[in-house]
Amino acid sequence: MCCPAEPPSEDLMHCYRHPDRETGIRCTRCDRPICPECMVPAAVGFHCPDCVRNGSGTGHAPYANQPQTIAGGRVTADGRLVTKILIAVNLALFIAAQAAGNRFVDELVMIGYAYNPALGEVVGVADGEWYRLITSAFLHQEVPHFVFNMIGLWVIGGIVEPELGRFRYAVLCLLSGLSGSALVYLLDAPNQASLGASGIVYGLIGSWVVLARRRRYDMRPVFLFVAISLVFTFARPGVSWQAHIGGLVAGALVTYAMVHAPRVRRDLVQYGVCALVLLIDLGIVLARTAALT
Structure with missing residues (x-):
């Protein structure tokens, strides 16, 4: 026995x-x-x-054999450093917008192609002002809009940044904001202005979904939150749904590549997918510019 x-x-x-x-x-x-x-x-x-x-x-020495995040980034003591920097940038532009008024906003807001009487000239991405694709993703004019986006950035960014590491998290945010602006440029009226960090925030929401699935967490509250966010996106008038969807898709795609890349080819897969998203955004901008001009 x-x-x-x-x-x-x-x-x-x-x-x-x-x-x-x-x-x-x-x-x-x-x-x-x-x-x-x-x-x-x-x-x-x-x-x-x-x-x-x-x-x-x-x-x-300190940081020798540094443990890595699930995406291969460095584990750091402050898991919200990049998030704090992003909020600081948004705050600085918000204060500048309040102090300088509409002219400052008109110079940075996302707009495809339009004549601006205040500036007395044609403005927009189609006129070569590509910087608007990025500056508009950090620009706010109304207090509720600014506060809501900063809360989302702080809460969800605080979940995502420690999981990815600072560099990968920063890349994720920039690509999410850029992808949201690119979809706005493609689908919105060329003279329709758009601004706000919603593309970045929704990119973080998409990232959170992928991370929660990768960690095998209970997905029901995650999907409920996403569903409520999408209801607000399409139910409220004046919301740039293009920025939300563009950011959401880019955030989910980039994060999926970051956390599922095979360890032996991790950097190649991660940077390759990020480059692919960037090329897609570039293709959208070039195609839309050709159509408008």
């Missing part, structure tokens, strides 16, 4: 950085439980990201 197996010497614990993951390994320096993603090989056993970050007991 077979003897029953000996019970494990230690009950399974939960990773201190990922409470939903069980583990039987502890950091040999601070004794905190760590999951496989957080384990950093040391001379003896494994260390947690915090001990590695502080250079404690590793025999290396």
